[in-house]
Amino acid sequence: MNNELYDKKIKCPVCNNNFNTKKVRSSAIRTLKRDSDLCIHYKTVNPYFYGVFVCPKCGYAATETKFTLIKKSEISIIKENIMPKWEYKDFGSERSLDDSIKAYKLALYEGNLLNWEKSYIGNVCLKIAWLYRYKNDKDMEDKFLKHALECFEYSFSKESYEMESYVLAYLIGEINRRLHNYKEAINWFGIALKDPGIKRNRQIENLTRDQWRLASEEYKSNKGENNSDILL
Numbered sequence: 618m619n620n621e622l623y624d625k626k627i628k629c630p631v632c633n634n635n636f637n638t639k640k641v642r643s644s645a646i647r648t649l650k651r652d653s654d655l656c657i658h659y660k661t662v663n664p665y666f667y668g669v670f671v672c673p674k675c676g677y678a679a680t681e682t683k684f685t686l687i688k689k690s691e692i693s694i695i696k697e698n699i700m701p702k703w704e705y706k707d708f709g710s711e712r713s714l715d716d717s718i719k720a721y722k723l724a725l726y727e728g729n730l731l732n733w734e735k736s737y738i739g740n741v742c743l744k745i746a747w748l749y750r751y752k753n754d755k756d757m758e759d760k761f762l763k764h765a766l767e768c769f770e771y772s773f774s775k776e777s778y779e780m781e782s783y784v785l786a787y788l789i790g791e792i793n794r795r796l797h798n799y800k801e802a803i804n805w806f807g808i809a810l811k812d813p814g815i816k817r818n819r820q821i822e823n824l825t826r827d828q829w830r831l832a833s834e835e836y837k838s839n840k841g842e843n844n845s846d847i848l849l
């Protein structure tokens with residue numbers, strides 16, 4: 618028995634099945650550090666592992682906040698496309714890192730199937746990238762960071778989204794920096810800093826300035842490297 622976890626009762630909006638999913642007690646959460654793209658590392662149990670609810674009976678999967686928001690027309694899409702292929706699998710126990718990757722990938726697959734907002738898809742991809750980071754799988758981490766980036770860039774100009782615009786601009790900048798797109802990173806950090814909202818969040822403002830400086834240095838030294846490559 619893991620005392621850091623408790624059971625939450627869920628009713629599936631697709632098949633009406635009642636099931637339990639684990640959640641982390643907030644009193645049990647201990648953070649270790651936060652990466653520059655806002656990924657938190659935990660000393661003990663990781664609440665990200667339980668961020669996706671999966672109905673064991675029909676296979677419907679979505680993040681905690683989205684799970685009950687599925688529309689009637691979308692329910693039939695899950696019934697037609699997921700249910701017939703689904704073999705009973707229960708994600709309701711303590712989850713390993715690999716279990717949680719599976720749960721998020723399922724949510725990603727279904728989110729794409731339902732054509733849900735890019736901000737949602739981007740957030741799911743970002744979480745998958747972070748889970749691969751915990752696994753030290755850099756190739757898979759980068760693959761999902763790229764997906765997240767594409768979604769966030771689309772979302773920034775074409776959708777409404779829940780995040781503050783300066784946080785989203787910062788995040789787009791920082792993911793670009795991590796993927797070595799330094800020019801784009803600098804541009805997005807600039808967008809974040811011009812956003813009047815950033816004045817309300819000193820932490821993000823300072824982080825943006827720091828990462829902007831870092832991206833500028835990386836851009837300069839990277840240009841140098843590229844030049845020497847050409848010379849060779």
Ligand SMILES: [Zn+2]
Nearest residue numbers: 629632672675
């Ligand atoms: Zn269900």
